[in-house]
Amino acid sequence: MKKNSKKNPEMFKGNKKVIKSILSFGQKARLTDSSFTKIPNRVLEIDSYPSILKKGKVPLTKENLEAAFKEFIKEHKTTFKVDAENLKLISAKNINKKWHIKYAQYYKGIPVYDACVSLETSQDGKVHSYLTNYLPDIKVNTKPVVKLSEAVSIATKTYPKKYSEKMIDKDSTLIIYPEIKDGEILHHLAWMFILSEEQTNPETEKYFIVDALDGKIISSYTANFPGATVSGTVRGEIYPTNPTDTVSTMPLQHNTVEILGVGNSTTNQSGVFSAHIPWWVEIFFPHQAIFRLEGPYARVRDNNGNDYVVNRNYNPGGTCNQTWTDTDRDHINLFYHMNLYHDWLLSELGYSWVNLDGTNRFNAQVNYSFSNAYAGNPMTFGTNNFARSSDVIYHECTHNVLNHEYNGYIGWPNNYTEAYAMDEGFADYFASSFTNESRHGEGYTSSPRDLNNTRQYQGKDNFNLEGHTGGTVIGGAAWVLRQRMIDHFGQSGARIADQLILEAHQILSTYPRNYFFSDPHESNLLSALYRAADIDNNLLNGFPYFYDIQKAFHTHNLLQAILEDGDSFDFSTNNLGKFIGGDLYYYQGKFWANNLKQKGVVDLGNIGEADLETVSIPNTGYTKFGVNAVAGNTYISKAQEGEAAGYIAFRVLSVSADKSKVTLRYLYRFNPNWHVANTRTLEIHKMDCHWVSLMHNHNKLLCKDLNEAAKLIKDSGYNGCHFCLPRYDTDALSKQKVISNLNEDLE
Ligand SMILES: [Zn+2]
Numbered sequence: 057m058k059k060n061s062k063k064n065p066e067m068f069k070g071n072k073k074v075i076k077s078i079l080s081f082g083q084k085a086r087l088t089d090s091s092f093t094k095i096p097n098r099v100l101e102i103d104s105y106p107s108i109l110k111k112g113k114v115p116l117t118k119e120n121l122e123a124a125f126k127e128f129i130k131e132h133k134t135t136f137k138v139d140a141e142n143l144k145l146i147s148a149k150n151i152n153k154k155w156h157i158k159y160a161q162y163y164k165g166i167p168v169y170d171a172c173v174s175l176e177t178s179q180d181g182k183v184h185s186y187l188t189n190y191l192p193d194i195k196v197n198t199k200p201v202v203k204l205s206e207a208v209s210i211a212t213k214t215y216p217k218k219y220s221e222k223m224i225d226k227d228s229t230l231i232i233y234p235e236i237k238d239g240e241i242l243h244h245l246a247w248m249f250i251l252s253e254e255q256t257n258p259e260t261e262k263y264f265i266v267d268a269l270d271g272k273i274i275s276s277y278t279a280n281f282p283g284a285t286v287s288g289t290v291r292g293e294i295y296p297t298n299p300t301d302t303v304s305t306m307p308l309q310h311n312t313v314e315i316l317g318v319g320n321s322t323t324n325q326s327g328v329f330s331a332h333i334p335w336w337v338e339i340f341f342p343h344q345a346i347f348r349l350e351g352p353y354a355r356v357r358d359n360n361g362n363d364y365v366v367n368r369n370y371n372p373g374g375t376c377n378q379t380w381t382d383t384d385r386d387h388i389n390l391f392y393h394m395n396l397y398h399d400w401l402l403s404e405l406g407y408s409w410v411n412l413d414g415t416n417r418f419n420a421q422v423n424y425s426f427s428n429a430y431a432g433n434p435m436t437f438g439t440n441n442f443a444r445s446s447d448v449i450y451h452e453c454t455h456n457v458l459n460h461e462y463n464g465y466i467g468w469p470n471n472y473t474e475a476y477a478m479d480e481g482f483a484d485y486f487a488s489s490f491t492n493e494s495r496h497g498e499g500y501t502s503s504p505r506d507l508n509n510t511r512q513y514q515g516k517d518n519f520n521l522e523g524h525t526g527g528t529v530i531g532g533a534a535w536v537l538r539q540r541m542i543d544h545f546g547q548s549g550a551r552i553a554d555q556l557i558l559e560a561h562q563i564l565s566t567y568p569r570n571y572f573f574s575d576p577h578e579s580n581l582l583s584a585l586y587r588a589a590d591i592d593n594n595l596l597n598g599f600p601y602f603y604d605i606q607k608a609f610h611t612h613n614l615l616q617a618i619l620e621d622g623d624s625f626d627f628s629t630n631n632l633g634k635f636i637g638g639d640l641y642y643y644q645g646k647f648w649a650n651n652l653k654q655k656g657v658v659d660l661g662n663i664g665e666a667d668l669e670t671v672s673i674p675n676t677g678y679t680k681f682g683v684n685a686v687a688g689n690t691y692i693s694k695a696q697e698g699e700a701a702g703y704i705a706f707r708v709l710s711v712s713a714d715k716s717k718v719t720l721r722y723l724y725r726f727n728p729n730w731h732v733a734n735t736r737t738l739e740i741h742k743m744d745c746h747w748v749s750l751m752h753n754h755n756k757l758l759c760k761d762l763n764e765a766a767k768l769i770k771d772s773g774y775n776g777c778h779f780c781l782p783r784y785d786t787d788a789l790s791k792q793k794v795i796s797n798l799n800e801d802l803e
């Protein structure tokens with residue numbers, strides 16, 4: 057603290073020079089002194105240029121403006137009694153063909169509370185007026201003795217206990233604070249900060265100015281007063297789904313708005329942002345909000361890497377809205393849909409997207425001249441339609457998500473591999489699941505890819521599809537799984553499928569490369585799906601959704617295995633062994649089932665392409681000892697001991713010339729006569745019913761024929777499953793009707 061004498065002897069010493077200087081401003085200049093500081097606080101009608109502008113011959117530009125007027129203040133130092141070295145330009149606004157220049161006063165690099173110098177000039181730099189509340193002759197220790205944390209704790213103690221624990225400081229800054237006391241100015245080195253609760257509470261939020269040398273509270277006042285905030289809504293023109301859609305104006309969420317001098321505020325779901333305007337911003341900064349297509353989760357720039365920027369002025373306390381419009385609005389659309397997709401992944405799948413480098417914001421650049429879109433960082437989007445199709449945007453974002461999980465793309469750049477087909481197929485899948493539309497890119501292409509398709513897998517040795525096409529095979533299987541889940545659970549079943557598939561990828565990504573659809577010798581998605589579905593670290597005792605996954609893969613001919621000489625294979629877990637374990641083993645051109653728990657195989661001969669789901673399962677003819685593997689023949693294997701009432705229908709697709717390798721496709725089957733009763737819910741199901749896979753094993757009661765099931769229904773209050781045994785469903789039918797149905801079926 058230093059007392060500043062009311063009398064200023066310098067004033068009189070320089071009197072002569074001052075007069076001369078005023079004349080140099082022009083005849084009409086009028087000067088008044090501050091009654092506190094005794095230096096001029098107001099000089100009007102100056103009519104004089106900074107000398108470096110050579111009376112207007114050198115044009116005034118944004119570049120030379122700061123220096124020019126600093127020079128001007130220096131040139132008239134004897135009049136102004138202001139040290140230009142202590143000034144920093146904080147704003148220069150051109151309003152109505154006049155420049156309004158504002159410098160803040162600093163003392164040894166520390167801002168002086170409220171102190172500034174303002175100049176008003178003509179367009180070419182002729183100064184008209186000078187205003188200031190500059191504080192001369194500050195002398196104060198600039199090294200705080202009291203730490204900020206100590207100052208905060210001093211301030212916190214002024215609150216009742218129920219608040220004091222919750223108050224946190226923000227906007228903290230070290231200032232020089234002038235206090236006027238008994239007509240004199242005292243200079244304090246002080247901490248200035250706001251104390252507020254985590255959730256803004258205008259009742260408790262207060263400013264504090266605490267002396268940084270002795271810890272005394274110099275001043276405190278409530279932080280919220282009219283004009284201390286700016287808020288607004290950000291909207292943008294977007295294409296709701298497809299490039300051909302009617303453009304609609306939607307709120308832009310997760311959009312960071314920069315309030316000059318304050319920092320950033322981010323829009324909420326309704327596109328609304330608001331920011332508190334601290335005192336020094338109100339005083340020192342132009343009231344300007346800067347809008348970019350940027351936020352915590354997405355940033356869109358042009359193809360040169362430049363931001364799209366709009367600056368808007370605001371009035372403190374007022375609103376500042378921004379609606380992004382453009383005839384070519386690709387960038388706006390991209391920003392909107394990236395954020396939409398981010399939120400869907402997060403809220404529906406609990407997945408927060410990340411780049412390979414760990415950052416959370418996906419970057420995109422737009423308006424390239426190519427006809428395509430590419431994943432990467434940044435993602436790049438070509439001509440109009442690619443950035444206008446929400447499908448394409450979600451697709452590219454998914455590539456980046458999977459890229460993060462796999463620490464690289466699944467298969468790219470090997471474009472004709474199963475792995476790359478997974479890159480493309482699942483980029484399509486998640487985009488389609490979000491939009492709930494199996495077609496991908498309708499609206500930008502006349503032949504959109506469709507996950508609802510019947511394309512068949514050619515087998516591992518013959519696979520030769522380009523990734524986007526191959527992707528419709530594996531993505532198609534995923535879509536079948538999703539549809540089955542919707543059939544079981546309603547629309548929310550889609551999320552179960554999404555979750556399973558995402559987890560399967562997270563599991564598969566931990567396996568060594570390369571990646572395949574289903575082959576048990578390789579790191580494959582089918583095995584990963586089984587593990588994602590499993591709940592007890594034991595695949596052999598069954599797991600939820602088993603038959604749904606089987607059926608999904610079966611639909612696209614994806615249940616295939618290549619067995620090598622000596623391989624045993626468990627069909628229901630996709631696990632290989634050597635001779636032992638599994639349902640059977642392949643050895644010297646034959647299928648064998650003579651090891652522990654293996655039960656036997658029967659050859660049905662060549663029955664053509666009959667669907668493995670419907671070939672009838674014989675009761676007899678099974679052998680454990682060497683059934684010849686013949687290309688084209690269909691076989692039934694009993695499932696190994698411990699798997700309830702299971703069979704496997706399989707067909708040999710090829711046998712290598714030296715018989716060292718057999719390729720087969722298969723489908724797990726259940727004994728059609730067997731039923732499962734749930735002892736907890738008293739519901740009876742067919743073995744392949746979806747609900748059986750969700751049942752706890754200890755609740756399962758096996759019925760080896762319909763007779764046993766009928767007894768439970770007739771005598772013990774059991775009920776047929778609504779989905780798989782609707783003829784015996786007493787919830788939908790009268791008990792009498794169910795009994796007559798049972799009697800009919802038992803005949
Ligand atoms: Zn792609």
Ligand SMILES: [Zn+2]
Nearest residue numbers: 741745777780
């Ligand atoms: Zn059922």
